Amino acid sequence: MAIVYQPIGTVHTPYQSPDGMPVQASRSDNAPGTVVLDEAYVEGLADLEGFSHVILVCHLHLARPYRLRVTPYLDDVPHGLFATRAPARPNPIGISVVALERIDGATLHVRGVDLIDGTPLLDIKPWVGEFDEPEQVRLGWLEAARERKRESDDRFCTTGDEP
Amino acid sequence: MAIVYQPIGTVHTPYQSPDGMPVQASRSDNAPGTVVLDEAYVEGLADLEGFSHVILVCHLHLARPYRLRVTPYLDDVPHGLFATRAPARPNPIGISVVALERIDGATLHVRGVDLIDGTPLLDIKPWVGEFDEPEQVRLGWLEAARERKRESDDRFCTTGDEP
Numbered sequence A, B: 001m002a003i004v005y006q007p008i009g010t011v012h013t014p015y016q017s018p019d020g021m022p023v024q025a026s027r028s029d030n031a032p033g034t035v036v037l038d039e040a041y042v043e044g045l046a047d048l049e050g051f052s053h054v055i056l057v058c059h060l061h062l063a064r065p066y067r068l069r070v071t072p073y074l075d076d077v078p079h080g081l082f083a084t085r086a087p088a089r090p091n092p093i094g095i096s097v098v099a100l101e102r103i104d105g106a107t108l109h110v111r112g113v114d115l116i117d118g119t120p121l122l123d124i125k126p127w128v129g130e131f132d133e134p135e136q137v138r139l140g141w142l143e144a145a146r147e148r149k150r151e152s153d154d155r156f157c158t159t160g161d162e163p
Helices: A039-045 B039-045 B141-145
Strands: A003-005 A009-012 A032-037 A053-059 A093-104 A107-111 A119-126 B003-005 B009-012 B032-037 B053-059 B093-104 B107-111 B119-126
Touching (some): A032 A039, A053 B093, A093 B119, A119 B093, B032 B119
Antiparallel strands (some): A032 A107, A053 A093, A093 A107, B009 B032, B032 B107, B053 B093, B053 B119
């Protein structure tokens, strides 16, 4: 069963390659970015500006082929792929929570992006704590490792243009 | 540019149709569900059990064709589609944060599902507050509307089996 999606826009960021790119949005020192939606979808942005944060659902087009055991950016020992946020996944879908500063026509101005410039956008959703914020959270291996490492390297991404 | 994904498993829930299904995971009264991963990917589940919550990224296979202005479950007036969590979207990708109770082989036992039985799974990610939980949140139209309506109806989904 093949599921076929089409990009609805493109994410523009200061990061031309994964070297030195922040690991996940919250770590990115509020890096600015823009999300340019295809004109056909602009009507769907109505009322979005009232939300402080949006979830960008993206196709991680530069992700390398996945492996089921990976050493993530945030640790030095391997973990199961689905226990990590590594971009190289069977379906390389990225979820980034970013701050929405303003919307000009088809362009969203955001802060806190952790995506490579040119990343295809699949969806935009408002971030809603009631849906997206659980209670009584445990973080497994990450609790010990979370402070160790802050920047990504190129272990999961190519720097070329292939999909 | 077509982006092609393959399901990596299936979500099983008590909901055979959208009628009466909870709106988003947090509203679902801790409904139990199982996520059955294809055997080929089981190694990737290592270390996931240490996390209390996971993000299920799914293909909302029963979503109707999208409209750019919709009246969501949680309000009685139309909003821009991207300012809602309506399932009918240009790329009908669902994001559900659920509680992970335990893992038996290829099966994740979860709580708080808001998906229809048989929903194709695209990805599993650990929920990590550092990445997924912003600060100083504003919720736009939803702040006034959030308490109004609790259950979904069939306005976005078909009840048939078509993709």
